[in-house]
Amino acid sequence: MLDKELRSMIGDVKDGRMDRRAFIQRLAAVGLTAPAAYQILAFGGVAMAEGPSVYKPTKRGGGGSLKLLWWQGPTLLNPHFATGTKDQDGSRLFYEPLACWDPDGNMKLVLATEIPSTQNGLLAADGKSVTWKLKPGVKWHDGKPFTADDVVFTWEYIIDPATAAVTVATYRDITVEKVDDLTVRLSFKKPTPFWADAFVGATGQILPKHLFAEFKGSKSREAPANLAPVGTGPYKFVEFKPGDLIRGVINPDYHMANRPHFDTIEMKGGGDAVSAARAVIQTGEYDFGWNIQVEDDVLLRLEKGGKGKTIYAVGGDTEFIALNFTDPTTEVDGERSSMKTKHPLFSDPAVRKALSLLVDRESIKKAIYGRAGRTTANFLNGPEKFVSKNTSWEFSVEKASKILDDAGWKPGADGIREKDGKKLKIVYQTSINGPRQKTQAIVKQACQKAGIDVELKSVVASVFFSSDVANPDTYAKFYADIEMFQIPMSQPDPAQHMRRYHSSNVATKENKWQGTNFPRWVNKEYDATIDAADGEMDPVKRVALYIKANDLLFQDTVFIPAQHRLKVEATANTLRPVISGWANETDNLFDWYREE
């Protein structure tokens, strides 16, 4: 049905019976709007256009200073070394990609002149290459012209293993060649449905060849421009103090008309989220506060009569509880949670189903996330078109108890259910973090009512999320029965996100627990679905494949989604920031302005 509907709409757009905006709106109405919606059209043979701009100022500058508060300040300004989004955000004040994503997930041109499509011939119909046309007359901040050489060089710089760029995954399987001074062609080894990854968004920031050419590979750390970026962006670099402050001034030669609005920009780092919210919402010392992970009660209190407010952007981040499919208590060949074992309790699907019925997502939303959360049954919660409509969740201690009763798990003398001498006792681990500990408490309470004994364990975040092979408490080792956290979904495409749970990615001692499939769930059908989706050029079929993959995760109860989390930012009442759930906060900075 989905398939048909989409196809007929694409046909309508193609024949001019429906305009592009209407198409996107229709997609939204049926829960299908998506960053890659434009890509659907592109492969459907419809030329793409940019989303409408919200920018109002009619001249460059004059907006005064823009004061940003990042409670984790950027520590380095080379986007390809970024150890977190904070570093990408800082670099993005100065560097630019060819295109980025707007709040609706539409592609927005930055350094390119045209969105590639099969119709304008820039996108190969076989999905194996894409051509980008660069804006003419763009200059680096030091006056040198920006050309195709810079784009090609950035690719060479990143794929050099000695550079150890963190963005290498995006670039290593492609080839970038210069067609002429203002044209580059990206070639893929196999059909690539999500072609808008390289040189787009936060990981696509382009470096100036003339400043980095000498510092490719093993000398990458020594480049002076690592600390003093020279980009093409709306603001020119002035000063950088790692973790503390970035300063910039307006770029009078910026390549977009009437932009940027602010004369100076300042990004202050340090402190914590609550006081950042206070400095923006309550006292108005700052214009914008990044990533305000604060309980909604606190925010509502701050917003009363304050000078600012919170805004929300919908992305695909899901806080989930993962189930361990292997036995964390038995050691085989010096390895716990070994693939040679089966989880003594979770090998019974009834237990997994019951557990899912015991996670009260509505209470978690009410008590913890408030406006910043949505309840969901899905692991894959965005972009919208990839979100399955075939699933549902409910909270019911009675149903959970019944399922367990039917499966033979009878309460013992101590009230804890047991079967064949195995007691329903589980260890539930997560990282230390206020909302997570509260969620743990909510889940534990429900489990107790249903006769499941839950032992809570919380690990310091720096240990839990580390790749330290020697530490038994990392999330990847998963020496517990269930664990809860969130893996940020950084792209408006689920390919990378969903591939993590392919059986070839199981985390084991052999791969030093670097594998990304930490539930150690193996499902041939899932593998086949993911493999098929990777090379599927038909956008409609591809959507269906990812929905199927999500449904397989749902059916097997591999993950119990606790909450679909939105991005929360604090902003001054007069500021008009443009925030996308599919991009970094500074990605659309050129469109920000202040309304008096």
Add this chain to the structure above:
Amino acid sequence: MSQYVLRRLLIAIPSLLGISLVLFVVLALAPGDPFSELATNPNVPPEVAAALRARFGLDDPIYLRYLHWLSAMAHGDWGFSFVSRMNVDQLILQRLPATLYVIGSAQLLALLIAIPVGVYAATKPYSLFDQIANTLAFVGFSLPTFFTGILFILIFSVTLDWLPFVYTTDIKGTGIRWVLEMIRQAIMPVAVLGLFQAASMTRFVRSAMLDVIRLDYVTTARAKGLGQAKVIVKHVMRNAMIPVVTLIALQMPAVFGGAIVTEQIFRIPGIGSLLISSILSNDTPVVMAVTFVFACLVVLFNLIADVLYGWLDPRISLR
């Protein structure tokens, strides 16, 4: 005397070596690694984190890393931060001015309060003034700086809206406006830290003064007909200040430590906040360097105190 100083200096070297060894081993054994954030990012292949670990020598055995660090230090190379890839000495130098400014001002404020109040309270023990000063001092050092800091913010920034609570190193304006802004934004952190220091110091000055004020030579001075002011300032204070000066010297490193909390609350880009953020991101070279600087400060101020003692009481340096 010079021999004594030399002897003390020579003893300081093995202590520093010992401290650095302990620090290094503890840091190396501590869980977590600087590239942990990369581990959860699906866009970053694990090979990259592994390559970075290998390149930054994190996979070498501890003793090798320590020797490498030691020899680099001996050449004046402090290493570079894994997280910002910037040289550590540069990073510390960038943070030093804010720390010195805030801590220096706080220490000055503490002295300006503690000495007059302590001296005056001692001259009139158990008077009303003494009672009040004592009570306030007790309250002052019972309240931790993280509590008073937040209290100050709520009163002066949020309720009254008089002072900013985010410290910026980058203040617009020049000349007198810049100076005024610098003072304005430092008022709260300096007050929080200074009052805390002043509280304990007042108690100390008072008791040191009381010890001396009862001695016979003071009575003699008074009996000779010297004025009260002259007796207090010239005869009592000078002698009472000897232990106070030592105390201040020994307290300096602790003040740097105490400022960590204050720096975090007011977002002062000082050494303390650098230490905290580096610990959180497992940025070993920076943590190592900052803690080592603290260790050096402790050793240095101990040395100064020892030398001061030796100078004040020559019998100590002869032992």
